[in-house]
Amino acid sequence: MSIVTTDNPPESITGTPQAPPVHTLSVFVNNKAGVLMRICQVFARRGYNIDSLVVSHGRDEHFSRMTIGISGDPAGLEQIILQVTKLIDVIHCIEHTSSDSVTKELLLVKFIVAKKDRTEALQIIDHYGGKTIDLTPTSMIAMLNGDTTKIDAALTMFSQFEVIETVRTGKVVMARGELAT
Amino acid sequence: MSKNQLDGAQALIKTLDDLGIEYIFGYSGGAAIPIFDALVTVKTNIKFVLARHEQGCCHMADGYARATGKPAVVLVTSGPGAGNTITGIMTAQMDSVPMIIICGQQVTWMLGKDAFQEADIFGITIPVVKHNYLVKETDSIPRVIREAHHIATTGRPGPVLVDVPKDISSADFNGDMDPELDLPGYKPETSYTVDSDKIDEALQLIHKAQRPLVLAGHGIMISGADAELMELAETLRCPVTSTLLGKGVFPEEHELALGMLGMHGTAYANKAVCDCDLLINIGSRFDDRIIGQADKFCKDAKIIHIDIDPSEMNKMVCPDIEIVGDAKTTLTEINKRISGLDTEPWLNKIEGWKKKYPLSYRKQGGLRMQQVIDELYQVAGGDAIVSTDVGQHQMWAAQFYKTNASWKWLSSGGAGTMGFGFPAAIGAAFACPDQTVISISGDGGFQMTLFELATAALHKLPVKIVVLNNHYLGMVRQWQELFFDDRESGVDLEGNPDFCKLAAAYGIPSFNIKRPADVRRQLEKAFEITDGPVLIHAECVKTDNVFPMIPAGAALEDMLTEPPKGKLAKPTGST
16 A cells, blocks of 8 residues: 655645645545544544545445545645544545546536527537536536536636536546556 | 344354453443343353443443453443443543443434434444444344454554444344454554564664663553563663553663653653653654653654554654554564663763652641552552552652553553543452552542442452542642632532541441551551452642643643742643
């Protein structure tokens, strides 16, 4: 098991310098009730906020994969990773950076769009490589995926319409090359 | 149902017996009735002790484990029964004490429906256990109990709670009594191989040192590395200071022993920490009580930190060399290649501090707790098992009661749990019937768990129950005197009972000590009683203070060795 330290500069969720640093952790755990509680408790007690969380079972259903985006003091992160790793139900916990991994998230966005604006909306969706998954005479739902920066940029473009709601999955991460995530 | 058919509860008790569990400390209740029934229907070697409160059960199991290194089991019912164990579980977790807590629980189909005596003890205890379980299949009971035992006793030990719903314990058992453990995320065996490069680096630092100091923690005791520590210290001629929980891993009467360090540690231990050029921390987690102001701690010295728990590295102090591993394995490797150092100038310097700042107390102006403890030590010796409560008497006991071997000093360190001492002594008395067991409490902490006098009396446990009574919560009063302009608030224990009459109500003989001249005679008389408990009540001066003292958050060099002349600033550190 390798643990990547926080020496790498953290990404920022919004790109603004004041934003708290966000770290992406991949946690491989036993697929059992209560495991998420145990992990969340370690972060909460040390004052880290969970910004995004994706959990699903692994290829072997006895295990689950969690991708957790957290923000908080980078100085204590390495120690927190050790505390998470110490949990009996955790197989491993690895911090990933943009250079050693790929991250993606999925966005669903529902917005009001009248007939006259529909073409422009479709152009934006097409530009970001997305799809229309629901269409009514007055609204549509677009689906697109990509890294966080791309999703943020697309949302800026959609904001010219009356956005009713957005749902983001939060990011999932996978290590590049043959490394384990 | 065939005659040999077990139910879940019977499989549970049988598994505990197979694991060699000797004692269950418990308190019954509705949801746990099937398990209590199995204690009767299954033939085992397990002895059951009915305590008088669930917190008492936990501290007894804790005392048993601290006196033997082996886990005991706590068995309680759901809801309030389980809830009352939390302080005891937290106490064990903070001090890395193995313990298995089994709770009865409502039936599974009522969970989450606010049923009678239902509490989500699984969720409640997550932050205070090493691991916990809510059992959902009867056939998994032996595996869960075996895993709980394995987790509690290996690596860095700790408490493991198992919540067993009543329908699960009542149902027929059709599983395997000796199943494989399923713990893919738990590999304590890796601690027994230590990186040899790290050992090389450590040896380089050790052989360069002129003023080395060993900080000996509880990890040495758990690992059983006392002999290896002795070899290291004597080969290097290196002084050894210990943490509160490490008392005994190095005989405190040894010439190289400096006693306890930290907030109320000996002045010479703290001065040695400030002045050493190499600190070798073995099995201690650099608690805030021993490092004071973290950024000033040993700032000119090199630090080697040996700990079995990787998450202790860089938590409080950043060491120069981190060795994650078992203390005995690591010390054995280091000792293979170690050579002696010339530490005579260093030892002479320490000897000077020992002469200049000895531990002392006044024998005039009333009876002092220190004198009672000092004379207890002279009467009972350094090999008695001493259990303390929390507060001033605890610190004086740590200073004046010299502990000469591991598993003899039982004290709640990390959690600082008042009410711990007396039930822990009961647990130790069950564990070690041939040894002298002394419980030292203040009047505050003793009253928190004094209901266990019934347990001690019933089982005729020869515990020497020492109550050092100053009618105050003395440690808090000391802080109020030193840092809050002597404004007393919530510390005056007016209304204390007559403790000797209280003992008599339980049929326990007692001795009252009022004057310094009476101490030895009364102690000796009390120690003649060996067929059951005896209570020794000492009426002590009301307003004495513990020194040396390092105000919380201050650096070790700011230690007060005597009462300050002027007013002190409020402490900036932890409580």
